[in-house]
Amino acid sequence: MERIIINGGIPLRGEVSICGAKNSVVGLLPAALLAEEGVCVIENIPGISDVSMMFSILESLGAKVRNINANTVEIDSTNITANVVPYEMSKSLRASYYFLGALLGRFQNAHVAMPGGCDFGTRPIDQHIKSFEALGATIVTDDEMVVHATADKLIGSTVYMDVVSVGATINAMLTAVKAKGLTVIENAAREPHIVDIANFLNAMGANIRGAGTDTIKINGVDKLHGCSYSVVPDQIEAGTYMAAVVATGGKALIKNVTPKHLESIMAKLIECGATIEEYDDSLLISREKPLVRCNVKTMPHPGFPTDMQPQFTALLSVASGVSVVTESVWDNRYRYVEQLINMGAQISVDGSIATVTGVEKLRGTRVGATDLRAGAALIIAGLCAEGTTTIEKIEYIERGYENIVEKFSALGADIKRVSIPDNE
């Protein structure tokens, strides 16, 4: 079993370079299946386990995946014929649902099991299904929870999202790029990765306008082709390092970021006592003042991202005063709180609200990641804590953070990954 061991109490100092965005690349890779001519060369791909699984799924469908270097890949989808994602593969990550939209767009026929992924309450895909149906597909879910999507012809339509959904917005785009005529997605999600995937599809020959606003218009085209593209920087990876620097009272240059995408995170960190200098594609962040409380409410972009909620709660657990955190995207994203309480945090959860009373010090102990961002929160807590923190279930963390131990070490943290026999 792999574990992360941290000896806390060291302010982080130095610089860290941010990778391409996980939640963008897990949509871009299935989108590459839509290229019927030429190859897609995608740069700035993060080295994370969710991406490795995506490559395996692409290969199982007949695409040729060639690593050009550590962060650049070439995908040749010209000769694929398969439209069934192997059951165990689709169950292993949430984003496998993007193969439904991409394969439906390419073949008018797709078969993908209901996705797995991190568990924070019910994660329905009704808005995805509603979008496919609006574009002319028939959807049947069988007893094994495999979704079968078929269409004689895809026809552009108006899709109104009842909830703002990142996944459903991307899936609707993936299918609509090949539907005849105009599709209008109303109440669309506006995250940077929506814009990134729309830009990628446009580079492949699609005609998408309005990505980044709540109305996206797509004129279908007959064929898409390969292109060269670089993935947008990961706002959540950046936010995680920024929160860690502020929590430990350090100073660091966060490189390869898009500052505009970090506005809500920066605003909250400044409220807590951080100082930030913005440059074109980097940020210098530090905290010399005392760490103070603030209230945080998660919302779809441009609101404060739910994927930063656990890391922020970890930071607030050592900020003076009482902070109120409201989770308004997921119905059960506080499972990690128990772990922070084991480290001495004072947090009470009532439904979607966590009340955090800052303590002077957390103390290191043995804890376990309950999901990806929960794992990142435990690292931040461990970096602030007195003594040694041992984090188990780190496979969750490796789904979405490239070289996290190496990056924190380079910032001066006393952190290591160790392999321990399962019975210890």
Ligand code: EPU
């Ligand atoms: N929802 C529905 N019906 C749907 C789809 C979503 O009711 O058909 C609800 C969800 O239950 C949730 C809300 O809408 O309450 C938002 O869900 P969304 O569809 O936006 O989430 P997602 O696409 O499944 C992506 C990220 C998550 C991130 C959310 C919100 C990926 C693979 N996952 O999930 O990322 O929390 O958007 O920004 O892109 C993470 O990176 O740690 C992570 C969990």
